[in-house]
Amino acid sequence: MRILLVGEYSRLHNSLKEGLLALGHEVTLISTGDEFKNFPSDILLKRKYDSGFSKKIKVGLFTIFGLDISSLSLKNQFFLRKEEFKNFDVVQLINESPLGILPKYEKEIISFLKKNNQKLFLLSCGTDYTSVKFAFEKKFRYSIFNPLFELKVSEKEFFPALKYLKPEYKDLHDFVFENVDGVIASDLDYDIPLQGTEKYLGLIPNPVNTEKLKFQSINPEEKIIVFHGINRANYFKKGNDYFEAALEKIQQKYPEKVEVICVENIPYAEYIEKYNSAHILLDQVFAYDQGYNALEAMAKGKVVFTGAETEFLKLYNLKEDEVCINALPDVDYLFKKLESLILNPEELASILTKARQFIEREHDYISIAKKYLETWE
Template sequence: MKILLVGEYSRLHNSLQEGLVALGHEVTLIAAGDFFKNFPADLKLKRRFDSGFSRKIKIGIHLLTGFDITSYDLKRQFFNHAGSLKNYDVVQLINEKPIGVALPYERAIVQFLKKHNKKIFLLCCGTDYLSITYAHDKKYRYSVLTPYFEDKISAKKFQHVLKPLQPNYLAHHQFIFNHIEGVVASDIDYHLPMLHHSKYIGLIPNPINLEKIEFIENRIKDKVVIFHGINRQNFYKKGNDFFEKALEIIAEKFQHKVEIKVTENVPYQTYIDSYNTAHIFLDMVYAYDQGYNALEAMAKGKVVLTGAEREFLEYYNLAEDEVCINALPDVDYLVEKLSWLIENPSKIEEIGKNARKFIEENHDYRKVAQQYFEVWRD
């Protein structure tokens, strides 16, 4: 099968591509790299005018005319590859804005892809119309919008998350859904809003290339090392404020038993290498299931504090704290869980081994790629 993957924001499409290629398929990935994360792609679009003097010019032009020069330039780069973007059996969009440009440009891109290829599918794995509407209607017990509801962040600073609630985005959402065969969710957080939708195919777990991730025995020889990686733009969205406060208490409580490592806004490869020596990995609070960073850390054998709500446990038939630790927006709770791990180092080793086994059984990139292939084919 000849497959085109469009967009990348977490390494999901990179790992899926590797799995599909391993199964003998021909796969091309086109993406803009997602800012500082700089994910690779076969056809790499370069985001320009986002720093230095050129950014000031860009802002000035936008204020005067409403014209977004970065979006236009990305669209131009995309269509420069037009000859390489035709005659695929399947095209999959990473989300409803796969290139990250202005909505009219996104629609022009999808319209082109629909015209020149056989089938288009969509992934629900981010802040799109249905998941953000579901969160805004408070159908989750908590969500990425909780810090906004609690006035921790203003609507202006949270506009990148709230954009799908704008009136023009509904029309964009409907346009995308009119051009796709179906939509797949990557985890429980996106599965729940999609339930009963006529175009929902089902949940296919995130693919993890285990050949690129070495399992590290999680034994405690001296101090327990806790890793906290921060993306400053998503600080409140991920619940990093709860982790920071909990770590302050843990550092004071276990002065001679713990080492805390923190990184901020580093490229993807630097990020994953920086927690190799950690035993415990702090991922995110506002989630029901694990995102990509959490899964890769679990594959390395880390004990990850992340989304592991009852819906996730029931779906995979797991016990609480079996493969990871459910993180909640509660500092005292986080301190309690971290203290339990520090005081019971054998649990760190046990959960780390369970985490790797869970990834092998449910997220192996070849197994997941086969699931995608069967969905696309049928």
């Protein structure tokens, strides 16, 4: 089978590609690298005019004429190589806006892919109309919009998520759903809003290539190392302010027992290298399930503070704190969870061992690739 994967978030499509290749399929991945994360792609479209004087020109053109030259450049790069995007058995979009460009250009690209290939599928694994609307209407117990509801940030700062509620993105959403053969969710944060939606085919867990992720056991005699990676654009959306406040309390109380590594806005390869030495990784607060960074860290034997709500525990038949720690928007709660692990390294060791086993059991990249093939067919 010939498969085209369009777009990339958090290495999901790369791992799926590795699983599909192992099963003997031909796979091409096209993306923009997901900005500073710089994920690998077979065909990398380069985002231009996003810094320096050229960015000022871009902003001016958009303000006066509504012309986004970054989006136009990416669209033109795609169509210059359009012959390479024909005659695939399956095309999968990683998002309703898979290349992160203006909706009118996304529609041109998606129309081309629909016309020139056999089947077209949508993967819901990042902010889109359905998940944003569900969260904004407070249908989750808590969500990425908590900081906005609590007036910690302005609507302008939340534009990257709120834009999906604008008419042009709602129109893009309707267009995509009309043209795809089916929709797949990567975890519960996208599965729950999609329940009952026409064309929804169900949840397929994120694929993780454990062959590339070496498990690392801990030495209880060492300092406990906590890693906190920050994407400044998503600082409040990920709950980094709660993590930073809890870490400050931990460092004050246990300076001789804890070492904290904090990094900000670094490429994926460097991010992975930085957290290799850590025992605990602080991922995100406002989630019901694990995103891709959390899963890779769990595979390496890290205790991850992330989404692990009751819905997740029920889905995988797990107990609380069995494979990861459910991070909540509560500084005292996060402090106590961290403190417990620091004072009980045997508990830490137990969780990280079970975390690796969980990833091997539920997220194996070849097993997950088979599930995609079954769903596409």
